[in-house]
Amino acid sequence: MDEVNFAVLGCGGIGRRTLEVSTDKEHLTPVAACDRNGVAVDHTGLDVDELLAATEGNIASDGGTAAASNSGADSGGVKQTGENAGVAASVQADPTETPIEDVVEASDDVDAVLIALPNFEHDFIPRVADRFAAAGYEGVLVDVLKRSRVIDMLDERTDEFEAQGITFVCGAGATPGFLTGAAAIAAQSFVDVHDVDIWWGVGLKSGYEDNRGTVREDIAHLPDYDIDDAREMSDAEIEAVVDEHDGVIEFEDMEHADDVLLERAGICDAGDVTVGGILDVTSDEKPTTTTVRVTGTTFDGETGTNTFELDDATSMAANVNGPALGYLKAGVRRNRTGEYGVFGPADLMPGF
Numbered sequence: 001m002d003e004v005n006f007a008v009l010g011c012g013g014i015g016r017r018t019l020e021v022s023t024d025k026e027h028l029t030p031v032a033a034c035d036r037n038g039v040a041v042d043h044t045g046l047d048v049d050e051l052l053a054a055t056e057g058n059i060a061s062d063g064g065t066a067a068a069s070n071s072g073a074d075s076g077g078v079k080q081t082g083e084n085a086g087v088a089a090s091v092q093a094d095p096t097e098t099p100i101e102d103v104v105e106a107s108d109d110v111d112a113v114l115i116a117l118p119n120f121e122h123d124f125i126p127r128v129a130d131r132f133a134a135a136g137y138e139g140v141l142v143d144v145l146k147r148s149r150v151i152d153m154l155d156e157r158t159d160e161f162e163a164q165g166i167t168f169v170c171g172a173g174a175t176p177g178f179l180t181g182a183a184a185i186a187a188q189s190f191v192d193v194h195d196v197d198i199w200w201g202v203g204l205k206s207g208y209e210d211n212r213g214t215v216r217e218d219i220a221h222l223p224d225y226d227i228d229d230a231r232e233m234s235d236a237e238i239e240a241v242v243d244e245h246d247g248v249i250e251f252e253d254m255e256h257a258d259d260v261l262l263e264r265a266g267i268c269d270a271g272d273v274t275v276g277g278i279l280d281v282t283s284d285e286k287p288t289t290t291t292v293r294v295t296g297t298t299f300d301g302e303t304g305t306n307t308f309e310l311d312d313a314t315s316m317a318a319n320v321n322g323p324a325l326g327y328l329k330a331g332v333r334r335n336r337t338g339e340y341g342v343f344g345p346a347d348l349m350p351g352f
Helices: 013-022 048-055 066-070 099-105 124-134 149-155 158-164 178-189 212-219 227-232 235-244 258-264 316-336
Strands: 004-009 028-034 038-041 093-095 112-115 140-143 167-169 192-203 248-251 273-280 291-297 303-309 341-343
Touching: 004 013, 004 099, 004 316, 013 028, 013 048, 013 212, 013 316, 028 099, 028 316, 038 099, 099 124, 112 124, 112 316, 124 140, 124 149, 124 158, 140 316, 149 258, 158 341, 167 316, 178 192, 178 258, 178 291, 178 303, 178 316, 192 258, 212 227, 212 235, 212 248, 258 273
Parallel strands: 004 028, 004 112, 112 140, 140 167, 167 341, 192 273
Antiparallel strands: 028 038, 038 093, 192 291, 248 273, 291 303
16 A cells, blocks of 8 residues: 555544554554644654654643633634644644644645544534535545434535545544444344444543543433533533542443444444443453444344454554554545545445
8 A cells, every 4th residue: 555644633532542553554654733722744754752742741631621612713613622732832833723724724745634533513523524625635534423413414515525535434433433344244144133232341541631532522421411511511520420430431322323324334224223331430451341242134034143342452542543544544545546425434444
């Protein structure tokens, strides 16, 4: 595969780990990165170690409060709350009030852009995509979004993406993402899929500070909360929810886009997909094994369940950032052969 120059929007936990993991992947060169306050661009390749050292400890202390959202707009009116602040501290970077716009303007030689930003506004990622399309960008956009309702917003932009030459890979993390793809493969044994159950476990003690935005997003899936609540809650209120669960939070029937993505791939109805899991911020060990179970009927009338498990030694970063870069590579392959539009993780086999 020819070299792939890519950019990362957001230098919180997911963005930082993506840059870090990319150094162990062949044919990937990070050339741009940004957060709310700064942008770093070097088309010969960023010094990832230097950039990560510069951003260490500079993640926004608010973790995604309303105050942060009021200060996180670019010149096009795109706002974003979350954990991403501090790239400007790097000697390679420049302070900016328009980080997304700056990456858009520097994207002529960028093959792919990974959007690693918390999703506290449902249309945020689609609006980011609009900015790239409006600027004439021709390439790949990849996100690790979670919520089902965003997929329809992206599908509505398919004609625009195809006309512009954009290949958009949505939900390309772990769930949705890697585990969605695993479900699609496991379903091949059956002529009728009855249900898909995705159950994840994440131990996040050492990575908690870097991933406060992710924890905030997850809290929005609890029965008494929604995405608006999570966006407006103070740090203290978020910590109170974590403490209320003694640092171990169990989630059921989450609004994860695995359901819509499996339905649009023809695997099963969205209503037949359930996603849940356990987040433990008191330990780095997984509180439960991450598992995908697909139950269906075979062509000869037998009912069975195919099960796919992730080893407990694999971390959240390994299972999110590795697949995200793999799907990024797959998107670039499609884009270079002239395939444009919106693709999900059940449509592509990630590259290694």
